[in-house]
């Protein structure tokens with residue numbers, strides 16, 4: 001079971017890494033753009049925070065296979081444990097097939113159907129990222145989609161890992177592990193919501209208040 005935090009915010013990453021439970025960081029062009037810093041600099045800063053063996057997933061910007069492949073190799077040279085996200089589609093699949101034959105780990109992202117997931121696995125992608133929240137946002141069932149992907153991989157004996165993405169809250173994290181995903185990536189507030197509970201805070205405050213009043 002792998003946990004990733006979906007952000008390029010260094011303060012959030014530093015706090016999440018300090019928990020000692022993280023398998024890495026995932027980013028996408030929108031997440032990177034929010035930092036308003038050069039891509040390479042942002043990834044380098046993230047890689048300095050993410051301790052080995054944590055992965056730093058970063059997505060290519062190119063829209064044709066040749067550009068994706070050259071970007072992937074360039075990004076890998078930016079920092080240790082940088083791994084490549086490729087957008088699902090013909091060009092991304094071509095790039096994944098080429099990169100996997102060179103032993104370069106890839107994650108096919110923006111996956112929204114079982115056929116897409118099967119093709120991604122066949123192309124040798126190490127991970128696929130189906131977008132749970134965005135499927136739910138349009139009134140379909142992200143859980144059903146991702147459960148079907150997990151089942152199809154089992155039925156077909158495919159070893160590609162499923163990392164559920166676009167997570168909207170702790171409940172969805174639990175649902176995803178229940179349907180059998182290998183990993184989830186979540187925005188930092190979702191990780192915080194997993195960590196905290198009002199009853200825990202109330203209980204701890206009661207302990208400390210009782211202790212203080214006892215004067216021992």
Ligand code: E4P
Pocket residue numbers: 006026027028109129131133134165166167185
């Ligand atoms: C993975 O990194 C995805 O890009 C990310 O989880 C998308 O999340 P969103 O749907 O909240 O933008």
